[in-house]
Every structure is written in C-alpha cells, then in structure tokens.
Amino acid sequence: MPGRNVSKAGPLSPDEIALREELRANVQKLAGEIGERNMWHYTKLNAAADFIEHSFSQAGLRTRRDSYEMGGQTCYNIEAEIPGAHPEIILVGGHYDSVFGSPGANDNGTGVAATLALARQFASAKPKHTLRFVAFVNEEPPYFLSGEMGSLVYARRCRERGDKISAMISLETIGYFSDAPHSQTYPSPGLGMFYPKTGNFIGFVSNVHSRALLRRVITLFRKHAKIPSEGASLPSFIPGVSWSDQWSFWQQGYRAIMVTDTAPFRYPYYHSSSDTPDKLDYDRFTLVVSGMEKVIEDLDRL
Numbered sequence: 001m002p003g004r005n006v007s008k009a010g011p012l013s014p015d016e017i018a019l020r021e022e023l024r025a026n027v028q029k030l031a032g033e034i035g036e037r038n039m040w041h042y043t044k045l046n047a048a049a050d051f052i053e054h055s056f057s058q059a060g061l062r063t064r065r066d067s068y069e070m071g072g073q074t075c076y077n078i079e080a081e082i083p084g085a086h087p088e089i090i091l092v093g094g095h096y097d098s099v100f101g102s103p104g105a106n107d108n109g110t111g112v113a114a115t116l117a118l119a120r121q122f123a124s125a126k127p128k129h130t131l132r133f134v135a136f137v138n139e140e141p142p143y144f145l146s147g148e149m150g151s152l153v154y155a156r157r158c159r160e161r162g163d164k165i166s167a168m169i170s171l172e173t174i175g176y177f178s179d180a181p182h183s184q185t186y187p188s189p190g191l192g193m194f195y196p197k198t199g200n201f202i203g204f205v206s207n208v209h210s211r212a213l214l215r216r217v218i219t220l221f222r223k224h225a226k227i228p229s230e231g232a233s234l235p236s237f238i239p240g241v242s243w244s245d246q247w248s249f250w251q252q253g254y255r256a257i258m259v260t261d262t263a264p265f266r267y268p269y270y271h272s273s274s275d276t277p278d279k280l281d282y283d284r285f286t287l288v289v290s291g292m293e294k295v296i297e298d299l300d301r302l
C-alpha cells in the first residue's frame with residue numbers, strides 16, 4: 001500500500017479557476033436545476049441523460065447511448081469515445097442517478113461533472129489508447145450491486161464485445177473536504193485501519209486484483225496533484241471498497257479503481273435531501289480533477 005502524501009494545497013492557477021467554474025456549473029445543472037434523478041423521477045433522470053449527451057457533443061465528441069429496458073422503461077448509459085492509435089481502452093466514468101430523496105450534488109453530481117470536464121479536456125487529443133468517458137445510470141439502491149445496475153449492464157456488454165479495457169476509473173463522490181480533526185470517521189473496521197482521521201484527502205480504492213493499477217494511478221497523481229491522497233487495495237468485501245461502478249467492472253474481470261472523498265465516512269449530507277451544490281469545496285474538488293487529468297495523460301503514455 002502506498003504511503004501518505006501530506007503536500008499542502010496551493011492556490012489555483014488560471015486554468016484551474018476556469019475548470020472550477022465549469023465543475024460548479026455542471027453540478028449546479030445536475031443537482032440544482034434538474035435535482036433528484038432516478039426511476040421515481042424518470043423525466044429528470046432523462047433530463048440528466050440529455051444534458052450529459054449535449055455536453056459531450058458540445059465538446060465535439062461522438063456520443064452513444066447504451067440502453068436497456070427495465071420495468072417497461074428505457075435506461076441509458078451515455079458514452080463518448082476518443083479513438084486512439086491502438087484499441088486498448090482507458091475508461092473514466094461515474095453514475096448520474098441520485099439516490100431516492102436526494103438531489104445528489106456530491107453523490108454523484110461531482111463524478112459526472114468531472115467526467116464531462118475531463119472529456120472536454122481530451123476532446124482534441126490524439127491519444128495512444130482509446131479514451132472512453134461514460135455516465136452510468138442506476139447505481140443507487142435498489143439497483144446497487146444488482147444485475148440492473150447500469151454499469152454492470154455496460155461492463156457485461158464490454159466483455160461480450162471483447163473490449164480491451166486496461167484501466168477503469170470510477171469517479172464517486174469527490175467534492176467534500178474538511179480540515180477539522182475527526183472529520184473522517186469509520187462505522188466499522190476496514191478502511192479506518194488504513195485512512196487518517198481528518199477528511200482533507202482524496203481516496204483511491206481498489207480490489208486486490210487491481211492493486212498494480214491503483215499503485216500506478218496514485219503515483220502519477222502524487223507527481224502532480226496539490227491535494228493529499230490516500231490509497232488502499234483491499235478485499236472487495238470490506239465495507240466501502242465495492243460501493244460504486246468499479247465493482248461492475250471487477251465482476252467482468254477488468255482492472256478498476258474508485259476515486260472518492262469516502263462519502264458516508266466523511267460527508268454529513270450523504271444520501272440526504274441536503275446533498276446540495278452549496279455543500280461542496282469547489283477548490284479542492286478542482287484539484288482532484290486537474291490531478292486526474294494528468295493521471296490520464298500519463299496513463300495514456302505508458
């Protein structure tokens with residue numbers, strides 16, 4: 001397991017300030033304007049899908065809807081791809097549905113906002129790998145870790161097609177930070193044995209099979225990023241390790257990691273009606289995303 005990074009966050013560069021405002025606008029659109037988006041609010045779920053598709057298109061990317069039927073209604077994963085020189089795929093994504101009763105600003109407006117911003121950053125790149133950006137539907141209960149979870153439907157189809165995904169990066173709740181002592185808590189043994197007690201870091205989590213990918217990503221992140229980070233490769237049964245779309249890719253044998261502020265272990269508004277855009281720390285959220293941009297650039301060069 002990589003050690004602890006305690007570098008101090010510096011001021012934002014002009015590029016980072018522009019990125020911050022883009023992230024803020026994306027979160028505001030998803031969680032402020034559209035609001036709760038799930039199968040109980042199906043029109044809003046689709047409004048979010050339309051917004052995501054539009055945002056990819058505006059960046060000049062070709063988009064595709066990966067659809068499936070559930071209870072007589074159609075659900076969509078939204079994909080944008082930047083073809084590379086060779087067919088190996090680096091996939092970055094997060095879920096766009098919100099849990100019942102929540103507008104989902106941090107969970108997971110942040111992951112989608114980051115996916116959209118990163119897709120735009122790479123839109124005119126000529127990558128070696130194929131870069132794929134995906135917004136997944138139906139991650140939250142009752143679909144969570146079930147066959148109807150959007151990312152599992154998607155990952156199964158990747159496996160059936162023989163897609164060569166060499167890295168999957170799941171962006172899950174990445175916008176809340178605190179410097180207060182004991183702002184990081186753990187309801188059970190597990191991650192708490194590995195992570196510190198102040199919620200000022202971004203976490204990288206993987207299963208044991210994806211350990212080498214996690215090490216590579218966190219090493220690259222620390223080369224550039226101006227925010228502390230923690231990493232742990234743990235058995236997937238430990239609470240928190242499987243809790244997002246990376247799990248779906250593990251089921252299909254792919255290597256995948258999650259980037260997260262640790263959500264329920266830190267965020268007081270987790271899965272509540274108060275998970276609104278004003279709760280987020282946009283400066284540190286930006287440093288996570290700008291760091292991930294460098295990680296993707298470097299992963300592509302390897």
Ligand SMILES: [Zn+2]
Nearest residue numbers: 107108172173
């Ligand atoms: Zn989530």
